Amino acid sequence: MRAGSRWVDPAPLEVARPRLPWWTMLPGKVKLVLLPVVLVGLLVWALAHLARLVWYYPVTVVLALVAAVLYRAGGHWWLGGVALALALGGFIWWWRDTDSFHRRIRWARTEYRRTALYAYQWRTVMRLANLTGTAKGKEHLPKLKRTRSEGWRDLVRVRLIKGQAPEHWEAHASGLAHSFRANSCRVRVVKPGTVELDFIHSDPLAAVLPVPELATDESSVDLRKVTIGRTETGKPWRLKLLGGQLLGVGVQGAGKGSLLWAVLWKIAPLIRSGLVKVYGIDPKGGMELGQAPELFDQVAYDNGEKAVALLESMAVEVRERAARFRGIRRFWTPASGEPFVLLVVDELADVIAYQTDKRLKERAQAALQTITSQGRAPGFGVLALVQDPRKEIVPFRNLFTTRIAMRLDEAAQVDMVLGDGVRARGANAHEIPESTPGVAWVKEDGRRHPVRARAFYPTDTNLIELRHYVSDTSATVLPFPDNTSATDGGSAA
Numbered sequence: 497m498r499a500g501s502r503w504v505d506p507a508p509l510e511v512a513r514p515r516l517p518w519w520t521m522l523p524g525k526v527k528l529v530l531l532p533v534v535l536v537g538l539l540v541w542a543l544a545h546l547a548r549l550v551w552y553y554p555v556t557v558v559l560a561l562v563a564a565v566l567y568r569a570g571g572h573w574w575l576g577g578v579a580l581a582l583a584l585g586g587f588i589w590w591w592r593d594t595d596s597f598h599r600r601i602r603w604a605r606t607e608y609r610r611t612a613l614y615a616y617q618w619r620t621v622m623r624l625a626n627l628t629g630t631a632k633g634k635e636h637l638p639k640l641k642r643t644r645s646e647g648w649r650d651l652v653r654v655r656l657i658k659g660q661a662p663e664h665w666e667a668h669a670s671g672l673a674h675s676f677r678a679n680s681c682r683v684r685v686v687k688p689g690t691v692e693l694d695f696i697h698s699d700p701l702a703a704v705l706p707v708p709e710l711a712t713d714e715s716s717v718d719l720r721k722v723t724i725g726r727t728e729t730g731k732p733w734r735l736k737l738l739g740g741q742l743l744g745v746g747v748q749g750a751g752k753g754s755l756l757w758a759v760l761w762k763i764a765p766l767i768r769s770g771l772v773k774v775y776g777i778d779p780k781g782g783m784e785l786g787q788a789p790e791l792f793d794q795v796a797y798d799n800g801e802k803a804v805a806l807l808e809s810m811a812v813e814v815r816e817r818a819a820r821f822r823g824i825r826r827f828w829t830p831a832s833g834e835p836f837v838l839l840v841v842d843e844l845a846d847v848i849a850y851q852t853d854k855r856l857k858e859r860a861q862a863a864l865q866t867i868t869s870q871g872r873a874p875g876f877g878v879l880a881l882v883q884d885p886r887k888e889i890v891p892f893r894n895l896f897t898t899r900i901a902m903r904l905d906e907a908a909q910v911d912m913v914l915g916d917g918v919r920a921r922g923a924n925a926h927e928i929p930e931s932t933p934g935v936a937w938v939k940e941d942g943r944r945h946p947v948r949a950r951a952f953y954p955t956d957t958n959l960i961e962l963r964h965y966v967s968d969t970s971a972t973v974l975p976f977p978d979n980t981s982a983t984d985g986g987s988a989a
């Protein structure tokens with residue numbers, strides 16, 4: 497060895513040794529014994545795959561079987577003839593009644609979109625969106641479960657991989673929507689470990705909803721479920737007036753007026769019969785509530801002393817009634833002999849935040865807090881509308897049990913109205929288009945998922961009809977049941 501030179505180990509031979517599966521090393525006799533077990537295993541595997549195919553594509557499988565039978569029985573002419581007749585029949589059906597065609601043919605869309613869109617791209621999208629995981633060198637992929645295409649949206653169920661939370665998916669919702677060519681994507685938890693993705697393609701609430709006929713009798717109105725519009729899944733949009741306090745927030749022109757009138761429209765039979773009393777505050781000088789003053793038992797058209805006095809007298813009523821109920825009943829019912837009282841405030845901020853008189857502001861806030869926090873059980877409800885949802889404006893937002901976010905200015909306002917994390921679940925109230933006033937995201941206390949809905953639109957003519965309806969003196973005013981003898985189901989405390 498020359499002086500100064502160093503010994504260097506030769507590079508290790510980097511040739512991967514061929515690795516044979518362990519079972520190839522087993523003795524021949526053992527292999528022979530294991531063969532039936534392996535064959536049964538393979539059969540079970542094949543049957544499981546077949547069952548999966550039938551589960552996910554039932555109609556395609558049935559059609560394929562029918563086609564095979566036809567082909568065997570009559571040959572390709574028969575098969576071609578039947579297929580042509582079906583195609584022609586389908587075309588005529590679509591042409592004559594497109595709606596029913598789309599409704600009935602939903603399975604075809606579901607199975608086609610599952611194959612061509614979701615199953616086909618699933619692995620790639622999951623990898624690119626970082627929704628896969630690796631453990632012990634093995635890749636774990638979220639499982640694509642059942643899908644359903646409803647035209648305006650596709651529902652895609654997914655089994656999460658271990659260690660994954662719905663929040664992971666909420667964070668990737670926008671990317672998933674773009675990957676699967678949808679306008680937006682919402683994530684809903686179905687059960688532990690399974691989420692459902694809603695891929696939205698169009699807006700089922702794009703059309704204006706006219707108000708339904710005014711109800712003729714009181715029995716059709718349930719204050720726990722007042723239908724004031726339709727949700728995007730086509731169900732009635734129901735608000736809980738009895739036992740709930742409602743806060744509606746939206747920018748100018750968001751359609752807060754329709755929310756308010758739709759509620760009054762639906763409870764009109766009870767207003768007419770005296771079972772419901774409505775108090776109103778309209779700081780805009782009566783621009784809104786002044787359209788049907790006959791509906792209100794008391795109304796203030798400003799945000800000054802009169803409005804605050806109204807709030808304070810209502811707060812006193814709340815306390816007095818609660819005291820009367822104590823030990824007798826726990827919750828208001830019509831049989832209590834006293835009316836349900838609904839307070840409607842058109843621009844809440846004007847009453848409790850933009851007051852120049854500090855003393856009036858404090859009095860209004862204190863009274864409203866009493867009404868919202870103590871009014872539910874003794875039969876006092878609040879429907880407050882406001883444009884600005886910030887805490888400085890409505891410091892006690894959390895006292896409202898149902899919060900309604902109509903069109904908002906900024907994304908950050910959504911969680912202010914609906915609660916932390918609700919926007920991530922898809923409630924994009926700041927993306928409601930200007931062209932659809934009356935559309936809102938609704939979040940009820942105790943329900944994880946917000947609902948998208950649109951309120952009925954009472955026109956000026958409808959409001960005139962409403963005024964005539966409630967002031968119709970020929971209406972029968974129901975006597976209140978006797979307070980003492982009533983068996984109303986209201987439970988004693």
Ligand SMILES: Nc1ncnc2c1ncn2[C@@H]1O[C@H](COP(=O)(O)OP(=O)(O)OP(=O)(O)O)[C@@H](O)[C@H]1O
Pocket residue numbers: 704705746747748749750751752753754755883932933934935950951952953
């Ligand atoms: N549910 C609805 N469906 C269809 N159109 C509606 C609906 N609600 C309101 N509109 C339309 O939107 C316009 C604005 O509605 P509205 O005045 O109720 O908004 P707002 O939120 O009360 O605004 P502001 O805060 O300025 O009073 C109305 O002129 C009405 O034509």
